[in-house]
Amino acid sequence: MRLDRFLSETTDLTRGLAKKALHRGEVTVNGEVVKQPAQHVGEQDRVHLEEELLVLVGLRYIMLNKPAGVECSARRGLYPRAIELIELPKVERLQTVGRLDVDTTGMVLLTDDGQWSHRVTSPRKRCGKVYRVSLAEPLEGEALENAVAYFAEGVLLDGEEKPIRPAGLTMLTPVDAELTLYEGKYHQVKRMFGAIGNRVEALHRVSIGPLSLDELAPGEWRELTDAEVAAFS
Ligand code: URA
Numbered sequence: 289m290r291l292d293r294f295l296s297e298t299t300d301l302t303r304g305l306a307k308k309a310l311h312r313g314e315v316t317v318n319g320e321v322v323k324q325p326a327q328h329v330g331e332q333d334r335v336h337l338e339e340e341l342l343v344l345v346g347l348r349y350i351m352l353n354k355p356a357g358v359e360c361s362a363r364r365g366l367y368p369r370a371i372e373l374i375e376l377p378k379v380e381r382l383q384t385v386g387r388l389d390v391d392t393t394g395m396v397l398l399t400d401d402g403q404w405s406h407r408v409t410s411p412r413k414r415c416g417k418v419y420r421v422s423l424a425e426p427l428e429g430e431a432l433e434n435a436v437a438y439f440a441e442g443v444l445l446d447g448e449e450k451p452i453r454p455a456g457l458t459m460l461t462p463v464d465a466e467l468t469l470y471e472g473k474y475h476q477v478k479r480m481f482g483a484i485g486n487r488v489e490a491l492h493r494v495s496i497g498p499l500s501l502d503e504l505a506p507g508e509w510r511e512l513t514d515a516e517v518a519a520f521s
Pocket of ligand 1: 389475478479
């Protein structure tokens, strides 16, 4: 790969700024200052920008415990973006795998591997996503039985042409539910409870497929292990 491209892949420099850094003599390859942007570098070469050794990053797979007040959008908006919590180079290349609302907390996966992202989100893969839901009104007795049956048979939400995929509902207390979904429609959990005359007060995603948030505190993130990445193949 050309040296200027290598620099732009491994740092936050654009190709233009990489060329300027080269011109200033800030880059060494195997200990020698190199100024030519077109010089070829390969895996065996040790490239430093000033004192920093540069390493090509491969595809990245990250789990974040999203706090409230952070959005899953790629574009800058009113709120800080989930990618801004990840202290890695080239975070702009990462995309969230599905989205959580700004006020929803919990597990978000981020990656620059589009095919993997598709495997995790595709409803056909039946990858369950588990949410803890705090409700405004208690849900118990006959109303609960009706809700469990209604969610299990597939609710037709306002504005949708097809019913949603069957979802699993379990109550932990009369106002705390655990809901398992197999797809991710816009505001799906809030709309489902709205459809049975209730309201979601707080929403937290605890797991996606075989991955659970374990000990990550709000705002913390970690890279997935190879086995965790492979679990969605
Ligand atoms: N359903 C919602 O209503 N909001 C979320 O953030 C996720 C699922």
